[in-house]
Amino acid sequence: MSGHDHDHHHDDHHHHHDDDHSELSETELRVRALETVLTEKGYVDPAALDALIETYETKVGPRNGARVIAKAWADPAYRTRLLADATPAIAELGYAGRQGEHIVAVENTAQQHNMVVCTLCSCYPWSVLGLPPVWYKAAPYRSRAVIDPRGVLRDFGFELPADTNIRVWDSTAEIRYLVVPQRPAGTEGWSEDQLADLVTRDSMIGTGFARSPAEPRR
Amino acid sequence: MNGAHDMGGVDGFGPVIPEPNEPVFHGDWERRVLAMTLAMARPGGWNIDMSRFAREDRSPADYLSKTYYQIWLVGLERLMQERGLVMPDEVEAGRMLHPPKPGVSVLASGDVAGMLRRGAPTEREATSKPLFAVGDRVRARNIHPQGHIRLPRYVRGHVGVVELLHGAHVFADSNARGTGENPQQLYTVRFTGPELWGERADPRTAISVDAWESYLERAS
Numbered sequence: 032m033s034g035h036d037h038d039h040h041h042d043d044h045h046h047h048h049d050d051d052h053s054e055l056s057e058t059e060l061r062v063r064a065l066e067t068v069l070t071e072k073g074y075v076d077p078a079a080l081d082a083l084i085e086t087y088e089t090k091v092g093p094r095n096g097a098r099v100i101a102k103a104w105a106d107p108a109y110r111t112r113l114l115a116d117a118t119p120a121i122a123e124l125g126y127a128g129r130q131g132e133h134i135v136a137v138e139n140t141a142q143q144h145n146m147v148v149c150t151l152c153s154c155y156p157w158s159v160l161g162l163p164p165v166w167y168k169a170a171p172y173r174s175r176a177v178i179d180p181r182g183v184l185r186d187f188g189f190e191l192p193a194d195t196n197i198r199v200w201d202s203t204a205e206i207r208y209l210v211v212p213q214r215p216a217g218t219e220g221w222s223e224d225q226l227a228d229l230v231t232r233d234s235m236i237g238t239g240f241a242r243s244p245a246e247p248r249r
Numbered sequence: 250m251n252g253a254h255d256m257g258g259v260d261g262f263g264p265v266i267p268e269p270n271e272p273v274f275h276g277d278w279e280r281r282v283l284a285m286t287l288a289m290a291r292p293g294g295w296n297i298d299m300s301r302f303a304r305e306d307r308s309p310a311d312y313l314s315k316t317y318y319q320i321w322l323v324g325l326e327r328l329m330q331e332r333g334l335v336m337p338d339e340v341e342a343g344r345m346l347h348p349p350k351p352g353v354s355v356l357a358s359g360d361v362a363g364m365l366r367r368g369a370p371t372e373r374e375a376t377s378k379p380l381f382a383v384g385d386r387v388r389a390r391n392i393h394p395q396g397h398i399r400l401p402r403y404v405r406g407h408v409g410v411v412e413l414l415h416g417a418h419v420f421a422d423s424n425a426r427g428t429g430e431n432p433q434q435l436y437t438v439r440f441t442g443p444e445l446w447g448e449r450a451d452p453r454t455a456i457s458v459d460a461w462e463s464y465l466e467r468a469s
Contacts, residue, residue: 058319062278064343065326066285068335072349074292078358080284086365087283088273129368133415135437150257150401152301153317158368162283164271168317170262177257177403177456178446186265197454201257203399204435204459205297205371206415233267 092161095126096209097230099159100241101223103136104214114138117209121159131158131207135200138211139237143196146183146237147208148176156207160235167236177201187238210235215243250395253309257403258446279318286325292353295328297369298425302397303327373432375417380434380462385411387438388468389460397425400464404456407444408468412457413437420461434462 069075099121103110113120117136121127134156137145149155150173155163166172175183180197184190191197200208212234218226233239242248256262274280290300304324305312312320329335332350339346356364381387389404399421417432424430439457442450 058322059276059278060343061340062281062285062322064340065322065335066281067343068339068345069285069289071345072335074334074349074353074355075285075288076355076357079288079356079361080281082358082361083284083287083365084280086361088280092273127368128366129364132368132370133372133418135413150403151254151399152305162273164268165275165317166265166267169265170256170259170313171265174256174259174262175265178449179451180454181451183265187267193453195453197451198439199454199456200437201401201456201458203401204415204421204461205418206435206437206459238265238267 087157087162091157093159093230093232093235094227095124095161096156096159096232096235097227098124098223099126099136099209100211100230100235101226103211104218104226105221105223110211113211121209126158128158130154131156133205134159134207134209136209136211137198137200139213141195141213143198144184144191144237145198145200145208145210146176146180147200147202147210148173149202150174150177151201151203154202154205154207156209159209160232164232184238187233189239210237212239212241215241217244250306250398251393251402252305252307253312254305255402257401282318282322282325286321288356289325289329289334291356291364293328293332293334295332296424298397298419298421299427300324300328301421302425303331305397371419372415373417373419373430375434376432377417377434379414379436381411381414381436381465381467383411383414386468387411387436387465389438389458390464390466392464394422397422400460401458403445404438404440404458404460407440409438409440409444409457411436412439415459418461420463422461436460436462436465438465 070077103113109120113136117134121134139145153163153168155167172183177199180199181191202208212230215229229242231239231242234241304320326340330337334350336347386408388408389400389406391406413436415435418435419430420433437457438460439455442454442456443452445456
């Protein structure tokens with residue numbers, strides 16, 4: 032290991048005039064310093080940084096995935112295409128690109144529940160789910176999803192029937208996995224828009240189920 | 250490398266704590282780190298595997314003491330330092346102390362949408378036929394290279410079954426070292442819970458990893 036550790040703090044630097052010398056404020060100062068240097072050196076276009084942030088904060092998120100799932104529920108031919116080769120099927124709805132280049136859709140049934148994890152880092156299908164939540168990137172989920180997926184589901188407040196098989200997909204290469212949750216009962220004849228409203232982010236990771244029509248928004 | 254990032258099956262981290270109505274970012278600095286990391290890949294010329302290695306190649310204590318975007322930040326600083334783009338004294342000073350590296354290409358705001366839309370597909374034309382077929386029994390090799398590897402420790406030495414073939418994909422290990430894409434056949438290999446975790450496993454669980462061909466050997 033080369034140990035390029037830039038984490039040390041010089042005592043003669045970053046003077047604060049109170050006791051609020053938190054790790055977070057150190058980090059904030061460092062990030063600000065770095066952005067200043069990158070801008071001064073002409074390596075970044077500040078408008079490009081803003082465009083990147085705006086994209087992931089307001090445009091690309093789990094609403095995309097919810098539309099894919101709702102269509103798969105409502106349109107049997109689309110479901111078949113999605114399960115056979117998800118990347119082009121998802122591109123039909125306009126979702127493609129970074130961290131969604133190669134997607135496999137895995138369908139939950141009464142017999143099998145699927146759960147997606149990245150034990151090595153934080154691989155996640157950005158094009159359909161946006162950026163991953165903190166818990167997905169954090170040690171408790173990454174460590175336990177592969178050894179105790181049923182217990183992880185309990186952390187989310189869900190109990191899976193004892194006779195349901197659990198399949199965990201560890202995203203160790205550039206394939207990204209999208210869970211197709213089971214369609215809630217009592218939604219016969221619903222439109223895709225109505226159905227999409229029931230598809231939660233967690234249901235597409237496999238750490239939850241789609242909302243039932245009677246259940247309030249979580 | 251056998252680093253702290255390879256977390257599958259490690260005990261003691263406690264329960265998963267979901268955050269209701271979680272915002273995309275927790276603080277403006279996280280926004281800036283994400284954006285700088287995505288934007289600097291073009292002038293920096295590194296690939297995603299180099300980025301991952303820059304984040305994970307650190308002491309376990311260091312890795313585990315940082316939040317996700319703090320790891321991204323130190324990873325980015327390291328990649329830039331290695332290429333002479335930004336030196337540590339400049340980050341400490343908060344201003345440019347050395348001339349910019351000449352000839353770097355900058356991501357313009359008008360290119361952002363196109364760059365994200367193109368992504369970075371890793372599938373390549375195969376130069377060899379797959380050694381394994383769906384249903385074949387394979388053993389994850391017991392390998393422990395000190396460089397980048399995407400075969401988690403918890404499957405090494407264990408026997409699974411090939412479930413999906415994905416074609417030839419850029420080989421992360423060599424791509425991270427800068428020694429070329431060297432595409433290899435990529436497989437989804439499924440292991441039973443008891444094969445990986447013995448008596449502790451729920452027998453109704455199965456776990457898969459995506460493994461390049463050189464990570465695998467035929468099992469009887």
